[in-house]
Amino acid sequence: MTTSSLPIETARAEDFDELGRFLNLLFHHGLEPEAHETERAIFEPERSLVVRDGTELVATATAFTRELTVPGAGMPAAHVSMVGVAPTHRRRGLLTALMRRQLRDIHDAGREPVAVLWASEGQIYPRFGYGLASERLVLRGETTELRLPAPSADEGRLRLDRPADRQPDLARVYDRARTDRPGWSARDDRWWRYVLVDPESQRGGATERRVVLHEGPDGVDGYGLFRTKGEWDSGGPKSVTTVDEVVASNPVAYRAIWRMLLSIDLTRQLSCQRVAPDEPLLRLVNEPRQLRAQLVDALWVRVVNVPAALAARRYATDIDVVIEVTDDLLPENTGRWRLLGGPKTATCTPATGPADLACDVRCLGELFLGGASLTALADAGRVRELHPGTLTPATPAFTWHRAPSALEVF
Ligand SMILES: CC(C)(COP(=O)(O)OP(=O)(O)OC[C@H]1O[C@@H](n2cnc3c(N)ncnc32)[C@H](O)[C@@H]1OP(=O)(O)O)[C@@H](O)C(=O)NCCC(=O)NCCS
Numbered sequence: 001m002t003t004s005s006l007p008i009e010t011a012r013a014e015d016f017d018e019l020g021r022f023l024n025l026l027f028h029h030g031l032e033p034e035a036h037e038t039e040r041a042i043f044e045p046e047r048s049l050v051v052r053d054g055t056e057l058v059a060t061a062t063a064f065t066r067e068l069t070v071p072g073a074g075m076p077a078a079h080v081s082m083v084g085v086a087p088t089h090r091r092r093g094l095l096t097a098l099m100r101r102q103l104r105d106i107h108d109a110g111r112e113p114v115a116v117l118w119a120s121e122g123q124i125y126p127r128f129g130y131g132l133a134s135e136r137l138v139l140r141g142e143t144t145e146l147r148l149p150a151p152s153a154d155e156g157r158l159r160l161d162r163p164a165d166r167q168p169d170l171a172r173v174y175d176r177a178r179t180d181r182p183g184w185s186a187r188d189d190r191w192w193r194y195v196l197v198d199p200e201s202q203r204g205g206a207t208e209r210r211v212v213l214h215e216g217p218d219g220v221d222g223y224g225l226f227r228t229k230g231e232w233d234s235g236g237p238k239s240v241t242t243v244d245e246v247v248a249s250n251p252v253a254y255r256a257i258w259r260m261l262l263s264i265d266l267t268r269q270l271s272c273q274r275v276a277p278d279e280p281l282l283r284l285v286n287e288p289r290q291l292r293a294q295l296v297d298a299l300w301v302r303v304v305n306v307p308a309a310l311a312a313r314r315y316a317t318d319i320d321v322v323i324e325v326t327d328d329l330l331p332e333n334t335g336r337w338r339l340l341g342g343p344k345t346a347t348c349t350p351a352t353g354p355a356d357l358a359c360d361v362r363c364l365g366e367l368f369l370g371g372a373s374l375t376a377l378a379d380a381g382r383v384r385e386l387h388p389g390t391l392t393p394a395t396p397a398f399t400w401h402r403a404p405s406a407l408e409v410f
Helices: 013-026 033-042 094-109 163-178 189-196 251-261 306-312 361-368 374-379 391-398
Strands: 008-010 049-053 056-070 073-085 114-118 135-142 157-161 210-216 219-229 239-248 267-275 294-297 299-303 319-326 335-341 346-350 357-360
Touching: 008 094, 013 033, 013 056, 013 073, 033 189, 049 094, 056 094, 056 114, 073 094, 094 114, 157 163, 157 251, 163 189, 163 210, 163 219, 163 239, 210 251, 219 251, 239 251, 299 306, 299 361, 306 335, 306 346, 306 361, 319 361, 319 391, 357 361, 361 374, 374 391
Parallel strands: 073 114, 239 267, 319 357
Antiparallel strands: 008 049, 049 056, 056 073, 114 299, 135 267, 135 294, 157 210, 210 219, 219 239, 319 335, 335 346
């Protein structure tokens, strides 16, 4: 049976409860009412696609409207999420049909030059032109042996509180940091509620989430969101501190927050799902190996409009190259593009002359946030250097002084 003939429709606001039940089933957990309500607030029905077989919902995909930080700038990006196909209708092309339609819609609307997403499995999205644009470190360390440098005299003060009560402080610190963090997304009040929702049934036996705030001379200048889980064995306490995010405006606040998080009495273990590949913590602790860092995928980027996307970011060094791009799903991107950029400006226009580099649109997604190396892509045979001598100067231009990272799964 083929399902490609099933029509794709735009969702309505009243579809949200059904979509919630459907997606929770696909992701193998129950519907949590409090989290469900925060998700209702961010849901954009007009950007959500549904497929029904008769009256039965069998596939969906959505996009959220948010700004994304990219090297040297902020830009609108379609935040793709809530993607799923019923187990009764899998592997018959429904995801393919949804992805084609969604990319076409995003392209034709003309507002968002890129789409971003988190993938449940790494094999799903490359075929649709998504490239792995940022990675994260998962930390599962033993804290007993970990030490940070001793506090300085101007250490400021730490305070514990309930995160929801301090949302304006968190937002201020986050917004200040975000301007220079490729991969971070803007959070309005709805998104803060989504990030901070903390239903008891999803805590896995741990405490409620708490925030440690650092107060420096100018007020709150850093925070850490965390929870702890009590564990004991015959050897004594071995409780776990789970850290969700640490954001700080300066090194004093950053160090003070991590020093507390790594030394809470009765805890012996650290668990952290998302820290940046260049997280300063790795440069602070006495024994980085004890953090047991593991590198895994984070954000995937799909360049939807090549000239608009390449002109929207900045480049670490001056660059003037012609790139021959192929894009099977959005043929408007296929062609030769001249990228003229640097730390302050960038333009990308159709080129008439010969190309210096050739690659598919997925490679541009990988390069987009400054995380991938152009030379590594060429060594892998995925970027071709048509004009010898292009790769060496172009590789650093595509990178950035901070590795891309992403704090929250949307
Ligand atoms: C992932 C999912 C949406 C795929 O939907 P689908 O309709 O079965 O996908 P399609 O039939 O369009 O598959 C397109 C291609 O991708 C491949 N593919 C799809 N899902 C895959 C997966 N999870 N792993 C590996 N390959 C996959 C298919 O084999 C097919 O390959 P082919 O064109 O060479 O035959 C579906 O399996 C699902 O809902 N999974 C659970 C929820 C989930 O993980 N959602 C994604 C959230 S980011």
